[in-house]
Amino acid sequence: MSAAHASLPPGYPGRTLSGLGDLPARAALTAPLAVTLGAPLVMGSDRPLAWLSWAGVLGLALSLRALDRRAVRGSATPALTALLPVAAAWVWAVWLALEGSADPGASLAGLLRWLSYGALFVLGLELGLAASSEDGAGRRRLASCILLAGAAQGVLALGLLLGGDLSPWGTKAHYPDAATGSFMNPNALAAQLGMAGICGLALMRGSMRTNGWLLLALMLMAAALLATGSRMGVLAALAGGATVCVARDTGRRSGRFPFWSLGLTGAAALVMMPRLADLPADLAIRAELYRQVIEMIALRPWTGYGLDAFATAFPPLRTAGLPPELVWLNPHSTYLSLWVELGLIAGSLPLLALGLIAMRLIGPRAGASVPADPLRLAALGVLVQAGLHASVDFSFEIAANAYLLVLILSLGLTALPRTETLQ
Secondary structure (H helix, E strand, O other), rough: HHHHOOOEEEEOOOOOOOOOOOHHHHHHHHHHHHHHHHHHHHHHOOOHHHHHHHHHHHHHHHHHHHHHOOOOOOOOOOHHHHHHHHHHHHHHHHHHHOOOOOOOHHHHHHHHHHHHHHHHHHHHHHHHHHHHOOOOOHHHHHHHHHHHHHHHHHHHHHHHHHHHOOOOOOOOOOOOOOOOOOOOHHHHHHHHHHHHHHHHHHHHHOOOOOOOHHHHHHHHHHHHHHHHHHHHHHHHHHHHHHHHHOOOOOOOOOOOOHHHHHHHHHHHHHHHHHOOOOHHHHHHHHHHHHHHHHHHHHHHOOOOOOOHHHHHOOOHOOOEOOOOOOOOOOOOOOHHHHHHHHHHHHHHHHHHHHHHHHHHHHHHOOOOOOOHHHHHHHHHHHHHHHHHHHOOHHHHHHHHHHHHHHHHHHHHHHHOOOOOOOO
16 A cells, blocks of 8 residues: 555545545545636636635535545645635625625626635545545546646637637637637637646656657647747746756756757747737737726725726726727736735735645745646646746636636645655
8 A cells, every 4th residue: 555545634535536435525526627627618617606616516416425424635735725814805805895896796707717726626635535535547647637637628719829829718809810719718728728838847847758649639739839829828838837847856857858948938928929010019008008007006905996897997997098999807917916916915915815726836945856747737837837927917817717727726735745645
Protein backbone atom coordinates (compact mmCIF):
# COMPACT_ATOMS: atom_id res chain seq x y z
CA MET A 1 0.00 0.00 0.00
CA SER A 2 1.30 3.45 -0.93
CA ALA A 3 2.05 6.20 1.58
CA ALA A 4 -0.94 8.12 0.30
CA HIS A 5 -3.24 5.15 0.96
CA ALA A 6 -1.68 4.45 4.33
CA SER A 7 -2.30 7.96 5.62
CA LEU A 8 -5.85 8.56 4.42
CA PRO A 9 -8.08 9.96 7.15
CA PRO A 10 -9.77 7.59 9.61
CA GLY A 11 -13.18 6.46 8.35
CA TYR A 12 -12.36 6.95 4.68
CA PRO A 13 -12.62 3.59 2.92
CA GLY A 14 -9.58 4.21 0.74
CA ARG A 15 -11.51 4.08 -2.50
CA THR A 16 -9.84 5.51 -5.52
CA LEU A 17 -11.39 7.95 -7.94
CA SER A 18 -12.36 5.13 -10.28
CA GLY A 19 -13.62 2.95 -7.46
CA LEU A 20 -16.17 5.16 -5.74
CA GLY A 21 -19.00 2.93 -4.71
CA ASP A 22 -22.39 4.60 -4.58
CA LEU A 23 -24.01 6.84 -7.14
CA PRO A 24 -24.22 10.05 -5.00
CA ALA A 25 -20.50 9.93 -4.20
CA ARG A 26 -19.62 9.33 -7.83
CA ALA A 27 -21.96 12.10 -9.01
CA ALA A 28 -20.59 14.60 -6.48
CA LEU A 29 -17.02 14.07 -7.61
CA THR A 30 -17.89 13.89 -11.29
CA ALA A 31 -19.75 17.22 -11.23
CA PRO A 32 -16.72 19.57 -11.06
CA LEU A 33 -15.05 17.99 -14.10
CA ALA A 34 -18.33 17.70 -16.03
CA VAL A 35 -19.25 21.34 -15.41
CA THR A 36 -15.77 22.60 -16.25
CA LEU A 37 -15.58 20.68 -19.53
CA GLY A 38 -19.19 21.40 -20.47
CA ALA A 39 -19.22 25.13 -19.73
CA PRO A 40 -17.20 26.21 -22.82
CA LEU A 41 -19.73 24.54 -25.13
CA VAL A 42 -22.50 27.02 -24.25
CA MET A 43 -21.01 30.27 -25.58
CA GLY A 44 -18.39 30.00 -22.85
CA SER A 45 -21.29 30.08 -20.37
CA ASP A 46 -21.12 33.87 -20.64
CA ARG A 47 -24.86 34.24 -20.08
CA PRO A 48 -26.73 34.30 -16.75
CA LEU A 49 -28.93 31.32 -17.65
CA ALA A 50 -25.85 29.19 -18.31
CA TRP A 51 -23.89 30.04 -15.18
CA LEU A 52 -26.97 29.91 -12.95
CA SER A 53 -27.63 26.39 -14.25
CA TRP A 54 -24.05 25.37 -13.50
CA ALA A 55 -24.36 26.97 -10.06
CA GLY A 56 -27.37 24.75 -9.37
CA VAL A 57 -25.49 21.62 -10.45
CA LEU A 58 -22.45 22.48 -8.33
CA GLY A 59 -24.59 23.42 -5.34
CA LEU A 60 -26.38 20.07 -5.49
CA ALA A 61 -23.07 18.22 -5.84
CA LEU A 62 -21.60 20.08 -2.87
CA SER A 63 -24.65 19.23 -0.78
CA LEU A 64 -24.29 15.56 -1.64
CA ARG A 65 -20.62 15.67 -0.74
CA ALA A 66 -21.29 17.47 2.53
CA LEU A 67 -23.71 14.69 3.54
CA ASP A 68 -21.17 11.97 2.71
CA ARG A 69 -19.45 10.90 5.91
CA ARG A 70 -16.60 9.47 3.84
CA ALA A 71 -15.65 12.84 2.34
CA VAL A 72 -11.90 13.25 2.32
CA ARG A 73 -10.31 15.50 4.91
CA GLY A 74 -6.66 15.63 3.99
CA SER A 75 -3.69 17.76 3.03
CA ALA A 76 -5.82 20.39 1.27
CA THR A 77 -7.61 21.32 4.51
CA PRO A 78 -5.04 24.00 5.53
CA ALA A 79 -5.42 25.69 2.16
CA LEU A 80 -9.20 25.70 2.45
CA THR A 81 -9.06 26.93 6.04
CA ALA A 82 -6.77 29.82 5.08
CA LEU A 83 -9.09 30.88 2.26
CA LEU A 84 -12.38 30.66 4.19
CA PRO A 85 -12.00 33.98 6.06
CA VAL A 86 -11.11 35.74 2.81
CA ALA A 87 -14.08 34.20 1.02
CA ALA A 88 -16.47 34.96 3.88
CA ALA A 89 -15.35 38.59 4.02
CA TRP A 90 -15.78 38.94 0.28
CA VAL A 91 -19.32 37.47 0.27
CA TRP A 92 -20.29 39.70 3.20
CA ALA A 93 -18.94 42.81 1.44
CA VAL A 94 -20.75 41.99 -1.81
CA TRP A 95 -23.99 41.31 0.03
CA LEU A 96 -23.82 44.64 1.85
CA ALA A 97 -23.12 46.41 -1.44
CA LEU A 98 -26.18 44.93 -3.21
CA GLU A 99 -28.45 47.75 -2.10
CA GLY A 100 -26.10 50.42 -3.45
CA SER A 101 -25.38 48.60 -6.73
CA ALA A 102 -26.05 50.37 -10.00
CA ASP A 103 -27.72 47.12 -11.14
CA PRO A 104 -28.86 45.00 -8.14
CA GLY A 105 -30.23 42.21 -10.35
CA ALA A 106 -26.94 41.78 -12.18
CA SER A 107 -25.04 41.93 -8.87
CA LEU A 108 -27.17 39.18 -7.35
CA ALA A 109 -26.69 36.94 -10.41
CA GLY A 110 -22.97 37.72 -10.30
CA LEU A 111 -22.79 36.74 -6.63
CA LEU A 112 -24.37 33.38 -7.45
CA ARG A 113 -21.78 32.88 -10.19
CA TRP A 114 -18.96 33.59 -7.76
CA LEU A 115 -20.49 31.24 -5.19
CA SER A 116 -20.43 28.54 -7.87
CA TYR A 117 -16.67 29.15 -8.18
CA GLY A 118 -16.39 28.50 -4.45
CA ALA A 119 -18.42 25.29 -4.68
CA LEU A 120 -16.27 24.14 -7.59
CA PHE A 121 -13.11 24.89 -5.62
CA VAL A 122 -14.21 22.74 -2.67
CA LEU A 123 -15.35 19.91 -4.95
CA GLY A 124 -12.08 20.18 -6.86
CA LEU A 125 -10.13 19.68 -3.63
CA GLU A 126 -12.15 16.54 -2.91
CA LEU A 127 -11.69 15.30 -6.46
CA GLY A 128 -7.94 15.92 -6.32
CA LEU A 129 -7.57 14.10 -3.02
CA ALA A 130 -9.54 11.12 -4.32
CA ALA A 131 -7.33 11.04 -7.41
CA SER A 132 -4.19 11.24 -5.24
CA SER A 133 -4.95 7.80 -3.83
CA GLU A 134 -4.16 6.21 -7.21
CA ASP A 135 -0.37 6.69 -7.09
CA GLY A 136 -0.46 9.51 -9.63
CA ALA A 137 -2.47 7.69 -12.31
CA GLY A 138 -5.73 9.40 -11.35
CA ARG A 139 -4.13 12.83 -11.38
CA ARG A 140 -2.61 12.23 -14.81
CA ARG A 141 -6.03 11.16 -16.09
CA LEU A 142 -7.57 14.40 -14.82
CA ALA A 143 -4.88 16.48 -16.52
CA SER A 144 -5.35 14.42 -19.69
CA CYS A 145 -9.11 15.10 -19.66
CA ILE A 146 -8.45 18.83 -19.54
CA LEU A 147 -5.86 18.55 -22.31
CA LEU A 148 -8.11 16.48 -24.60
CA ALA A 149 -11.06 18.82 -24.06
CA GLY A 150 -8.80 21.72 -25.08
CA ALA A 151 -7.64 19.80 -28.15
CA ALA A 152 -11.27 19.15 -29.12
CA GLN A 153 -12.02 22.86 -28.74
CA GLY A 154 -9.00 23.60 -30.92
CA VAL A 155 -10.21 21.21 -33.64
CA LEU A 156 -13.68 22.79 -33.50
CA ALA A 157 -12.24 26.30 -33.74
CA LEU A 158 -9.97 25.46 -36.69
CA GLY A 159 -12.76 23.57 -38.46
CA LEU A 160 -15.18 26.48 -38.14
CA LEU A 161 -12.54 28.97 -39.27
CA LEU A 162 -11.34 26.96 -42.29
CA GLY A 163 -14.89 25.92 -43.16
CA GLY A 164 -15.96 29.47 -43.97
CA ASP A 165 -15.27 31.45 -40.77
CA LEU A 166 -18.42 30.12 -39.13
CA SER A 167 -19.86 30.18 -35.63
CA PRO A 168 -21.93 27.39 -34.03
CA TRP A 169 -24.29 30.12 -32.77
CA GLY A 170 -25.37 31.49 -36.13
CA THR A 171 -23.87 34.13 -38.38
CA LYS A 172 -20.53 35.37 -37.13
CA ALA A 173 -21.03 39.12 -36.77
CA HIS A 174 -17.72 40.00 -35.10
CA TYR A 175 -14.04 39.00 -35.21
CA PRO A 176 -13.76 38.01 -38.90
CA ASP A 177 -10.87 35.70 -39.80
CA ALA A 178 -10.24 34.88 -36.12
CA ALA A 179 -10.85 31.51 -34.49
CA THR A 180 -13.52 31.66 -31.78
CA GLY A 181 -14.68 28.05 -31.43
CA SER A 182 -17.71 27.78 -29.17
CA PHE A 183 -16.84 31.09 -27.48
CA MET A 184 -18.09 34.51 -28.51
CA ASN A 185 -14.67 36.13 -28.92
CA PRO A 186 -11.13 34.95 -29.74
CA ASN A 187 -9.52 36.21 -26.52
CA ALA A 188 -11.74 33.96 -24.41
CA LEU A 189 -10.91 30.97 -26.61
CA ALA A 190 -7.20 31.80 -26.32
CA ALA A 191 -7.43 31.74 -22.52
CA GLN A 192 -9.11 28.31 -22.58
CA LEU A 193 -6.61 26.86 -25.04
CA GLY A 194 -3.72 28.30 -23.07
CA MET A 195 -4.80 26.61 -19.84
CA ALA A 196 -5.35 23.26 -21.57
CA GLY A 197 -1.98 23.55 -23.30
CA ILE A 198 -0.27 24.29 -19.98
CA CYS A 199 -1.77 21.07 -18.60
CA GLY A 200 -0.30 19.27 -21.61
CA LEU A 201 3.16 20.72 -21.02
CA ALA A 202 2.94 19.72 -17.35
CA LEU A 203 2.01 16.17 -18.37
CA MET A 204 4.88 16.04 -20.85
CA ARG A 205 7.39 17.26 -18.29
CA GLY A 206 6.40 14.54 -15.83
CA SER A 207 6.43 11.79 -18.48
CA MET A 208 9.38 9.45 -18.87
CA ARG A 209 8.87 9.33 -22.64
CA THR A 210 7.42 11.53 -25.36
CA ASN A 211 3.83 10.59 -26.18
CA GLY A 212 2.69 11.06 -29.76
CA TRP A 213 -0.92 11.82 -28.83
CA LEU A 214 0.22 14.44 -26.36
CA LEU A 215 2.38 16.18 -28.96
CA LEU A 216 -0.46 16.08 -31.48
CA ALA A 217 -2.90 17.62 -29.00
CA LEU A 218 -0.44 20.39 -28.16
CA MET A 219 0.20 21.13 -31.82
CA LEU A 220 -3.53 21.38 -32.56
CA MET A 221 -4.07 23.75 -29.65
CA ALA A 222 -1.03 25.84 -30.61
CA ALA A 223 -2.39 26.21 -34.15
CA ALA A 224 -5.83 27.19 -32.85
CA LEU A 225 -4.30 29.58 -30.34
CA LEU A 226 -2.37 31.40 -33.06
CA ALA A 227 -5.50 31.41 -35.24
CA THR A 228 -7.34 33.42 -32.58
CA GLY A 229 -5.05 36.38 -33.28
CA SER A 230 -5.18 37.21 -29.56
CA ARG A 231 -1.97 39.06 -28.77
CA MET A 232 -2.19 38.85 -24.99
CA GLY A 233 -3.74 35.38 -25.17
CA VAL A 234 -0.67 34.06 -26.97
CA LEU A 235 1.80 35.97 -24.78
CA ALA A 236 0.12 34.87 -21.53
CA ALA A 237 -0.03 31.23 -22.65
CA LEU A 238 3.67 31.32 -23.53
CA ALA A 239 4.47 32.83 -20.13
CA GLY A 240 2.46 30.14 -18.34
CA GLY A 241 4.06 27.41 -20.41
CA ALA A 242 7.54 28.80 -19.70
CA THR A 243 6.70 28.72 -15.97
CA VAL A 244 5.96 25.00 -16.23
CA CYS A 245 9.18 24.44 -18.15
CA VAL A 246 11.55 26.22 -15.76
CA ALA A 247 9.87 25.53 -12.38
CA ARG A 248 12.29 23.90 -9.97
CA ASP A 249 11.69 20.20 -9.59
CA THR A 250 12.86 17.62 -7.06
CA GLY A 251 12.66 14.94 -9.74
CA ARG A 252 14.36 14.57 -13.08
CA ARG A 253 15.13 17.69 -15.08
CA SER A 254 14.77 18.18 -18.79
CA GLY A 255 16.56 20.86 -20.73
CA ARG A 256 14.31 20.56 -23.78
CA PHE A 257 11.37 22.63 -22.73
CA PRO A 258 12.92 26.09 -22.30
CA PHE A 259 14.33 25.76 -25.84
CA TRP A 260 10.92 24.66 -27.12
CA SER A 261 9.44 27.74 -25.49
CA LEU A 262 11.96 30.00 -27.23
CA GLY A 263 11.22 28.40 -30.58
CA LEU A 264 7.48 28.66 -30.08
CA THR A 265 7.84 32.30 -29.03
CA GLY A 266 9.67 33.12 -32.26
CA ALA A 267 7.09 31.32 -34.39
CA ALA A 268 4.24 33.04 -32.54
CA ALA A 269 5.84 36.45 -33.07
CA LEU A 270 6.00 35.86 -36.83
CA VAL A 271 2.40 34.68 -37.07
CA MET A 272 1.13 37.54 -34.90
CA MET A 273 3.06 40.25 -36.77
CA PRO A 274 -0.02 41.59 -38.64
CA ARG A 275 -1.88 41.98 -35.35
CA LEU A 276 1.06 43.76 -33.76
CA ALA A 277 0.77 46.50 -36.39
CA ASP A 278 -2.54 47.59 -34.82
CA LEU A 279 -1.10 47.72 -31.33
CA PRO A 280 -0.30 51.47 -31.01
CA ALA A 281 -3.85 52.56 -31.94
CA ASP A 282 -5.41 49.93 -29.68
CA LEU A 283 -3.18 50.96 -26.78
CA ALA A 284 -4.24 54.60 -27.11
CA ILE A 285 -7.93 53.66 -26.86
CA ARG A 286 -7.29 51.28 -23.99
CA ALA A 287 -5.26 53.86 -22.07
CA GLU A 288 -8.14 56.35 -22.32
CA LEU A 289 -10.60 53.72 -21.11
CA TYR A 290 -8.39 52.88 -18.15
CA ARG A 291 -8.05 56.57 -17.29
CA GLN A 292 -11.81 56.99 -17.16
CA VAL A 293 -12.27 53.81 -15.13
CA ILE A 294 -9.67 54.97 -12.61
CA GLU A 295 -11.61 58.23 -12.27
CA MET A 296 -14.72 56.17 -11.57
CA ILE A 297 -12.88 54.24 -8.87
CA ALA A 298 -11.76 57.52 -7.28
CA LEU A 299 -15.42 58.59 -6.97
CA ARG A 300 -16.42 55.43 -5.03
CA PRO A 301 -13.16 53.84 -3.85
CA TRP A 302 -14.55 51.80 -0.96
CA THR A 303 -17.96 50.55 -2.08
CA GLY A 304 -17.67 50.38 -5.88
CA TYR A 305 -20.66 50.37 -8.20
CA GLY A 306 -21.80 46.80 -7.65
CA LEU A 307 -20.71 43.39 -8.88
CA ASP A 308 -21.35 43.02 -12.65
CA ALA A 309 -22.80 46.56 -12.71
CA PHE A 310 -20.10 48.29 -14.78
CA ALA A 311 -22.15 48.22 -17.99
CA THR A 312 -24.90 50.20 -16.21
CA ALA A 313 -22.66 52.52 -14.17
CA PHE A 314 -20.17 53.54 -16.87
CA PRO A 315 -22.31 55.25 -19.58
CA PRO A 316 -23.47 58.19 -17.39
CA LEU A 317 -19.87 58.83 -16.32
CA ARG A 318 -18.27 58.32 -19.72
CA THR A 319 -16.49 61.38 -21.10
CA ALA A 320 -15.16 62.36 -24.51
CA GLY A 321 -12.02 60.64 -25.70
CA LEU A 322 -13.36 57.17 -26.46
CA PRO A 323 -14.66 56.29 -29.93
CA PRO A 324 -18.42 57.00 -29.74
CA GLU A 325 -19.35 53.91 -31.76
CA LEU A 326 -17.81 51.54 -29.17
CA VAL A 327 -19.85 50.18 -26.26
CA TRP A 328 -17.94 49.18 -23.13
CA LEU A 329 -19.53 46.40 -21.08
CA ASN A 330 -16.45 45.98 -18.87
CA PRO A 331 -13.13 47.78 -18.25
CA HIS A 332 -11.09 45.20 -20.21
CA SER A 333 -8.93 44.55 -17.15
CA THR A 334 -10.03 42.14 -14.46
CA TYR A 335 -8.10 44.06 -11.83
CA LEU A 336 -9.93 47.29 -12.69
CA SER A 337 -13.21 45.37 -12.90
CA LEU A 338 -12.82 44.15 -9.35
CA TRP A 339 -11.92 47.57 -7.99
CA VAL A 340 -14.53 49.59 -9.88
CA GLU A 341 -17.33 47.15 -9.08
CA LEU A 342 -16.43 46.14 -5.52
CA GLY A 343 -14.15 48.89 -4.24
CA LEU A 344 -10.48 48.69 -3.41
CA ILE A 345 -10.84 46.51 -0.30
CA ALA A 346 -13.41 43.89 -1.36
CA GLY A 347 -12.06 43.97 -4.91
CA SER A 348 -8.59 43.04 -3.68
CA LEU A 349 -9.76 40.00 -1.68
CA PRO A 350 -9.90 37.64 -4.70
CA LEU A 351 -6.34 38.71 -5.54
CA LEU A 352 -5.32 37.97 -1.95
CA ALA A 353 -6.88 34.50 -2.25
CA LEU A 354 -4.89 33.82 -5.42
CA GLY A 355 -1.74 35.00 -3.65
CA LEU A 356 -2.36 32.54 -0.80
CA ILE A 357 -2.88 29.75 -3.32
CA ALA A 358 0.37 30.66 -5.09
CA MET A 359 2.29 30.56 -1.81
CA ARG A 360 1.00 27.07 -1.03
CA LEU A 361 1.71 25.82 -4.54
CA ILE A 362 5.30 27.07 -4.44
CA GLY A 363 6.01 25.77 -0.94
CA PRO A 364 6.48 26.96 2.62
CA ARG A 365 9.95 28.34 1.98
CA ALA A 366 11.17 30.84 -0.58
CA GLY A 367 12.68 28.97 -3.49
CA ALA A 368 11.23 25.65 -2.36
CA SER A 369 11.23 22.90 -4.95
CA VAL A 370 8.03 22.07 -6.77
CA PRO A 371 7.25 18.37 -7.19
CA ALA A 372 6.72 17.15 -10.75
CA ASP A 373 3.02 16.51 -10.15
CA PRO A 374 1.40 17.59 -13.43
CA LEU A 375 -1.54 19.31 -11.78
CA ARG A 376 0.62 21.33 -9.41
CA LEU A 377 2.90 22.40 -12.24
CA ALA A 378 -0.18 23.27 -14.32
CA ALA A 379 -1.64 25.30 -11.44
CA LEU A 380 1.52 27.38 -11.27
CA GLY A 381 1.47 27.90 -15.01
CA VAL A 382 -2.18 28.99 -15.23
CA LEU A 383 -1.70 31.39 -12.33
CA VAL A 384 1.01 33.17 -14.31
CA GLN A 385 -1.10 33.02 -17.48
CA ALA A 386 -4.23 34.38 -15.80
CA GLY A 387 -2.34 37.06 -13.89
CA LEU A 388 -0.83 38.41 -17.10
CA HIS A 389 -3.86 38.01 -19.39
CA ALA A 390 -6.29 39.52 -16.87
CA SER A 391 -4.29 42.74 -16.70
CA VAL A 392 -5.59 43.88 -20.11
CA ASP A 393 -8.60 41.69 -20.84
CA PHE A 394 -11.75 40.21 -19.30
CA SER A 395 -11.41 36.63 -20.61
CA PHE A 396 -10.98 35.17 -17.13
CA GLU A 397 -14.22 36.82 -16.06
CA ILE A 398 -16.07 34.55 -18.49
CA ALA A 399 -17.55 31.67 -16.52
CA ALA A 400 -16.09 28.82 -18.59
CA ASN A 401 -12.55 30.15 -18.17
CA ALA A 402 -13.05 30.94 -14.50
CA TYR A 403 -14.29 27.38 -13.93
CA LEU A 404 -11.23 25.85 -15.59
CA LEU A 405 -8.87 28.14 -13.69
CA VAL A 406 -10.54 27.30 -10.35
CA LEU A 407 -10.53 23.56 -11.06
CA ILE A 408 -6.84 23.46 -12.02
CA LEU A 409 -5.89 25.48 -8.93
CA SER A 410 -7.90 23.26 -6.58
CA LEU A 411 -6.48 20.09 -8.12
CA GLY A 412 -2.98 21.54 -7.93
CA LEU A 413 -3.35 22.24 -4.22
CA THR A 414 -3.92 18.55 -3.54
CA ALA A 415 -0.61 17.44 -5.03
CA LEU A 416 1.43 15.30 -2.67
CA PRO A 417 5.05 16.47 -2.38
CA ARG A 418 7.50 13.61 -2.08
CA THR A 419 8.11 14.52 1.55
CA GLU A 420 4.42 14.74 2.47
CA THR A 421 1.44 12.46 2.79
CA LEU A 422 -2.18 13.10 3.46
CA GLN A 423 -2.66 14.07 7.06
